Amino acid sequence: MIYWHSVQDFIAMGGYALYVWGSVLVVAAFLLAEIVSVRLRRRSVLDQIAHSGRARQRRSV
Amino acid sequence: MATANINSSITAANATNRVHWFKYAAPNNFYFLAGRLIPWSAVVAAVLTVLGMIVGFLVAPTDFQQGDAYRIIFLHVPAAWMSMFIYVVMAFWSAIGLAFNTRLSSMMASALAPTGALFTFLALWTGALWGRPTWGAWWVWDARLTSELILLFLYIGFMALQASIDDVRRADKAGALIALVGVINVPIIYFSVQWWNTLHQGSSINMKGAPTMALTMLLGMLIMALAFWAYTIAITLYRVRCIVLEREQQSDWVKTAGEIL
Numbered sequence: 001m002i003y004w005h006s007v008q009d010f011i012a013m014g015g016y017a018l019y020v021w022g023s024v025l026v027v028a029a030f031l032l033a034e035i036v037s038v039r040l041r042r043r044s045v046l047d048q049i050a051h052s053g054r055a056r057q058r059r060s061v
Numbered sequence: 062m063a064t065a066n067i068n069s070s071i072t073a074a075n076a077t078n079r080v081h082w083f084k085y086a087a088p089n090n091f092y093f094l095a096g097r098l099i100p101w102s103a104v105v106a107a108v109l110t111v112l113g114m115i116v117g118f119l120v121a122p123t124d125f126q127q128g129d130a131y132r133i134i135f136l137h138v139p140a141a142w143m144s145m146f147i148y149v150v151m152a153f154w155s156a157i158g159l160a161f162n163t164r165l166s167s168m169m170a171s172a173l174a175p176t177g178a179l180f181t182f183l184a185l186w187t188g189a190l191w192g193r194p195t196w197g198a199w200w201v202w203d204a205r206l207t208s209e210l211i212l213l214f215l216y217i218g219f220m221a222l223q224a225s226i227d228d229v230r231r232a233d234k235a236g237a238l239i240a241l242v243g244v245i246n247v248p249i250i251y252f253s254v255q256w257w258n259t260l261h262q263g264s265s266i267n268m269k270g271a272p273t274m275a276l277t278m279l280l281g282m283l284i285m286a287l288a289f290w291a292y293t294i295a296i297t298l299y300r301v302r303c304i305v306l307e308r309e310q311q312s313d314w315v316k317t318a319g320e321i322l
Contacts, residue, residue, distance in 0.1 A: 019194050020190075023191070034176065
């Protein structure tokens with residue numbers, strides 16, 4: 001089933017390593033970066049909400 | 062008095078019989094529904110990505126014309142499909158937002174734009190890396206590539222315009238206009254390889270006729286397309302939840318929700 005003869009063979013990509021791995025790595029990096037960025041965005045808005053909630057509590061005391 | 066009674070009884074009957082289609086148009090209901098959907102779509106995306114990469118990079122044979130450079134197809138084509146599809150979905154939600162003045166529809170459009178722009182960029186990037194070994198050029202100004210670049214500018218224009226308007230509802234409406242005008246570009250991209258004589262190859266899969274590629278190649282491409290679909294659903298729902306919270310910070314349901322947000 002597996003098409004490649006060896007790991008080196010796989011990494012070499014028939015001489016097209018730069019193009020193939022340049023595509024794979026950039027796609028992976030950008031998708032992971034997007035995941036990190038939305039997580040940071042969520043944390044920041046949750047922090048804001050928690051902060052304003054504490055401010056409200058202090059005022060009501 | 063009699064008519065008033067009849068009217069109120071009709072309204073009451075409607076209220077009990079009505080299916081609550083619009084329940085999830087309320088941002089607070091949708092927020093929790095989306096929260097339950099995200100883990101599932103994220104797991105599906107992860108599993109399909111692993112599976113698709115195994116089929117594409119370990120099982121599928123090399124191409125007799127393009128050698129192993131063709132393996133870029135497993136990322137390039139799904140990314141390009143998503144770039145167009147997300148734009149259509151974004152235009153759809155923009156139109157609904159304009160027509161029915163529903164806040165959540167506009168938030169969906171805003172949540173889709175960054176992911177659409179990302180896939181457009183990735184389609185162009187992987188395309189350049191595929192074009193160099195097969196055509197001898199990173200970039201050519203042919204119809205397919207140029208119209209895809211315009212799509213990237215439309216996404217960026219949408220986001221930049223929304224970011225430049227302080228009033229979010231006005232920003233929604235202005236963005237919706239760009240989204241709707243720009244949607245004409247999507248069929249232009251899709252049919253560009255038929256309408257014009259392009260360097261870009263024709264589609265590997267179309268509505269009529271058998272696909273022009275080996276079964277495992279086709280399978281790898283379709284699995285990766287489904288993986289990007291699931292990824293898009295997960296990340297868009299995640300982002301729309303952020304947008305809901307950002308916009309509804311001052312509403313009671315957010316203030317009282319506490320830990321369950």
